Amino acid sequence: MTPTKAIRVWLTPPGPNSWKVVNVIEELGVPYEFVSFKFEHVKSPPFININPNGRVPAIEDPNTDITLWETGAIIQYLISQYDPNKLLHYDTLKEHNLCIQWLSFQISGQGPYFGQCGWFSVLHPEKIPSAIERYQNELKRILGVLETVLASRPADQQWLVGDRITFADLSFVPYNDRVDVLLGVPADKKFESFPHVKAWHEKMIARPAWIKSMEHRARLMDEQGLDWHGLPKGVANIEEFEKSLKQGEE
Ligand SMILES: N[C@@H](CCC(=O)N[C@@H](CS)C(=O)NCC(=O)O)C(=O)O
Known part of the structure; x- marks a missing residue:
């Protein structure tokens, strides 16, 4: 099937799992768009309504009306649906x-x-x-x-x-x-x-797909003011991060 509408990829930019899916989509040349949100919202709506397990990534494919989470399932779906020329798989x-x-x-x-x-x-x-x-x-x-x-x-x-x-x-x-x-x-x-x-x-x-995926990651990380480890710039560990969140609520 040739997709005409962009697949929505829900992700929080730091973690590796989402980039596994983005890289495969890039390799296949399928149109897609990001729904990028903050890691601290991973277990809250609206994302929890997409993936009740509250882990990224998840995809919504408007071409087929399928919503999927778990990278293993997503990758197998993308391959079965959008790799007709067997660029990335065998059917033997x-x-x-x-x-x-x-x-x-x-x-x-x-x-x-x-x-x-x-x-x-x-x-x-x-x-x-x-x-x-x-x-x-x-x-x-x-x-x-x-x-x-x-x-x-x-x-x-x-x-x-x-x-x-x-x-x-x-x-x-x-x-x-x-x-x-x-x-x-x-x-x-x-x-x-x-x-x-x-x-x-x-x-x-x-490969161009990975280089492009990492350019997107850098941009989305930057949008959220995040450092390489995924925490906000200037925050060294989770303890400091949680403290900064609490201070924000006060
Ligand atoms: N088995 C899952 C793992 C996904 C996963 O652990 N994602 C991380 C980000 S890389 C996450 O969302 N963590 C949220 C949390 O730990 O609450 C998959 O393959 O999709």
Whole structure:
């Protein structure tokens, strides 16, 4: 189907999950628009009426009257509806199911563990070494799984499935892009023990779709006066942020 009306993407600009969806939409060349709102409103109307779970992203597609949340479901919908030329998927039995397997690993493995790593390493006001260590180790374990698989592919086919890029590869980009922050290492050291992951990631972030997605992110972050970690400029952690919100209510 060729979409004629813009898909509405509800998001709060900082977090990685929304950019997983925006990147796929950009790759597919589907028209879309942002409904960008503040993270502190994620569990309130109007967004809670779109996603009762109060997590971004969600999409509303006026071409089909479908509202969806959960990135795994959204990506599979976009692919089934708007990738007729198989730019980002295979329809063969084996490759199709392997793509779903990797997407499932992303949403159940990489996403939650990297997310918790970000919480305990960056945002949580109290630094708990055992929690930071657990999630940083889990992050490295997951990178290790990707590394082993990519290293086993022929040199000119280093994608998760088949011999070209799919939505499965793309789904890993936003969280992998933050590994330096999550591990607290310089940007050029983030994939130090994972050379195949590094090469794979660098190929994907050089694509026009990701560059454009990140330009949109920078603009939407700026609109809300947010710093790189997603908190307002000048606010170091969640404790300070909550304090500033309370002061605003007084
Ligand atoms: N499993 C969800 C995760 C979505 C998610 O956790 N989004 C974050 C932003 S990156 C969020 O909305 N968090 C709100 C909260 O923690 O209350 C998906 O894949 O869509």
